[in-house]
Amino acid sequence: MARRGSNTLFFAGLLGLSLPVLFLIFFPLGRLVTAPTFEDLVHAIREADVQAALLRSLLTALGAALVSLVFGTPLAYLLSRRDFPGKKLVEGLIDLPIMIPHPVIGIAILGLATRDTVFGRILEWMGIQVMGTYAGIVAVLTFVGLPFFLNTAKAAFESVPERLEHVSMGLGAGSLSTFFRVTLPLSWRGIVLGMVMCTARAISEFGAVIVVAYHPMLAPVLIYERFTAYGLKYSQPVAVWLIVISVILFVAMRFLSRPVRQW
């Protein structure tokens, strides 16, 4: 009986200490969402600037997810299946964008793309500009979103037993065929989830974007601009619409990460 009582007390304590965290997450967002009136929201979404910024945010974030898919999938697969010298270092580097301040990412990308570097000269020769362009925006969004894609895709590949791939090869399939017939059908859900996480992270990016491209303006930059120029009231409706898009992505993420059905 005494044991049951101490358990109840323990869990009550846990709940009590959890409340400030829940308060910190829900109340500012709840206040933000409920602050604008319905008319404010309708008015905001009818504005061409708002529509363009939201669409730009969504498309550039999806672009970053697509780049992550094309170039991140091979790396995620390699990391999940092979041991090689320096693997831990590579895994550490992948997580670096999560830790470093985001304006620094923007500055780093810009620094690399200047004419002083070989890479910058190659970009110039290819006619690609970073400053104030979609290419620059997608580059920084990929930079910040890639760790989320890589880690999720790697976990998805790791969840596929390597033995199935061995069996496939024993049955005559080559590595590529095995990847597309066995590994990918069993891990695509995790890869799509990785893309959604990458998109979600990219769509909310502000610090790196504002360094690389104030224009074309993304939604977070528009919110910031309205806040500094007109105040809180004018920035809130746009912020709510950005939250709506993020919630849709979040729901999609939860849907895709639900337990896989038994075949």
Place this chain on the structure above:
Amino acid sequence: MLKIEGLTVEVPGFVLRDVNLEIAKGEFFAIMGPTGSGKSLLVEAITGLLPSNMLDFEGSIWRNGKEITHLPPNRRNIGILYQDVALFPHMTVEQNISYGLRYCKGNGANAQKRFQFFVKRFDLGHILHRYPARISGGERQRVALARVLVLDPDVVLLDEPISGLDPLFQGDIRRLLRQLHSELGITFVMVSHDFEEVMYLAQKGAVIHQGQVVQQAQIDEIFNRPASTFVARFVGAKNVFKVRFENGLAYIGSTSVRIADACLVPDFDHIVIRPEKIVPVLDMPDIRTGLENMFWGKVLEMSYCNFSVHLKIQKDETIFRAVWPEIYVRKMGLHVGKKVGFAFNKADVSTFREAK
């Protein structure tokens, strides 16, 4: 058929050293050894699926006289059946069985015939459209076997094919493997740590210990004439004694044991007697068993297992282990501490020299 020459594979913390094996066409060969002995690494080397952290590889592997050491796994024509069967969970039984058919070159015309043959042979027709999660353990094993055999591989590797199964299906799969071997003459190489399974299925085999082949022979020979203390213990020959030979007798301390002349090999220093070869003697003065070695001892320990009794019998300073039917033990009224007569034939005593 399959030949392995001087194979050495090193991975972090383990070395498979200088393995030489020769497996004839149509043979049922067993690779035996306890967990961690290197069996799996040997299988990986044969199939070409070595771990990426491998440090060293030497030696060669040949199939039908053709070197396959550096061929990729998909071009070795060696089928493998794992203990956990590893069916593709996202494919139906039919898709699983026909998975490898598209990679078969030159014999595509026969593919459909073979598919139908094995579906019928393994009685899988009624589950072709089901997914692996929806079929029984025995059916899964049969599907996995059909998936391999439909490709008509030169060699089929069986990685502990029975031990992981529900005991209900073990007998079925064992019988099926034996029938397949005798009917179709398939070359099977089975990895196992279960010597009973090996006795039932295989003709020849090799025992691996700490990455080295310690004995390679006919299964009967490994069973009855183990070449080291390790092999003897592995195959359940529990009576292993260090001895000295004098005047054609082997002495375990003061106990003398008669052995066959053929076993009197200079330098040999151990004898082995299987516990099943030691029989009870009901009344010592009246024995007419014709067994050359007969002793009195005292029962030290008795344990019951599957209608048999495992006994430890002390004769002077030596402890013999015997396995007797429970019904005999009951009739004799045996109990711990009771004096008992026991005997064994000199032909059932084997000898070996323990490697340093």
